[in-house]
Amino acid sequence: MTSPSDIVVDRPSPGVLAITLNRPDALNALRNALLAELAATLDAAAGDDDVRCVVLGGGPKVFAAGADIKEMAALDVVGVLNDCRPGYWAAIRRFPKPIVAAVNGFALGGGCELAMLADIIVAGDNARFGQPEINLGIIPGAGGTQRLVRAVGKPLAMKLVLTGESIDARTALAAGLVAEVTVPELTQERALAIARGIAAKPPIAVRLAKECVLKAFELSLESALDAERKAFALLAATEDRREGIAAFVEKRQPEFKGR
């Protein structure tokens, strides 16, 4: 892995892994090295039972302002076809545990796409979301044209993608892009609180629930409902389900074990 590191990783509380983008001088531009570190960290976290939820944050004024334009400019068509980046994005996309993004300031281009790969976005009221790629003669290349339209609908997605204009946090909340808006000083804290809550839930149920929600974008309603039913049935074989229901009936706190 490259040094110095483009991300900072720590464990603020049991079950929660916090990943912070840390290239403040470059507005957290997502260069290959950063995405590689992020993908590797998530790959490791996927198999780590002590990680139950991830908080992904940036700086106080910028989450990530986009891709690293210089790296991108160096690639011709063959270079783009052989690019390593789609592999990194796929690793983030396939991460099986919940990711809560804490977004303050700019989340533009690749930064917006990264935020949208998170399962829940908490935004500071200074946040701005946008896909300004069109201004460079390119288009979003990591889901910007797809996840945005699914989150906010066609008219607003088209406006953002075709004009390169950005929207503020309140607009993003109203459009359904973010789950919650708070004051910038508390964004990270709020994301952590949500992550802590998720980390206390039964991990297998959390994992299957995330999988099922994401299927809404992949499958027809009929197939997705089938998949949901099977996941639901699968959970009947877990200890955590028995514990959860027993604790509810006995009016006590459940103790989940992840099996």
Added chain:
Amino acid sequence: MSYETILFTLEDAVATLTLNRPDRLNSFNAQMHEEIRDALKQVVRGGARALLITGAGRGFCAGQDLSDRNVAADAAMPDLGLSIERGYNPLIRTLRTLELPVICAVNGVAAGAGANLALACDIVFAARSASFIQAFCKLGLVPDSGGTWFLPRLVGTARATALTMLGDKIGAEQAEAWGMIWKCVDDAELLPTAQAAAAHLATQPTAGLALIKRALVSSATHTLDQQLDLERDFQRIAGRTEDYREGVAAFMQKRAPQFKGR
């Protein structure tokens, strides 16, 4: 950057910005917009904890300098929205989001955008001989620089409507009686009074004052429930400042607090 249309000083954490085109009643032109923009950056960079805005000469600010406007019959229709987008709106937004108290000393006539510049400040003092006039309606224009937003909140819709449609001039005493400004003081007392307030505020818990300002600005668009949540959040943040610790410690030890502004 040396300034021609304004004066700017920053001493003992107090920044003072004086509009300085006295022969034009300190009316705005493009250069003045640019110089104010630069000065407001110095306010933040220079570590000011209070900002005082006033005018040089007999007027405070007469708004837009109309000699800058080409309205010849054969000229193309102007896009006044452009000058608002580039000049006035960023100025008002900056003043409303500056994380320190902004005090205005209205030393004479405040007309058009000049009146609304004053209303955008946090605490407004006016000289007894000063006056406010929403002159826009006499030119076929609409109050800008926040006038249609500030006025109904400050004086109520009935007075705001008459002020902006009749374009009557109102004196400082009337403005104070209506709650449009904080205080009307004798002309000779204006600057000393405003300077004393700025000097005092510059020794106060600036971060806490900035949160008060943010809360009040937010209240305009919030429901009570949203505002209660915001107060909770801001109190959480304020409770972590060094100044809060110092304030409580000084109270318990019965001494004067020494605030650092953070």
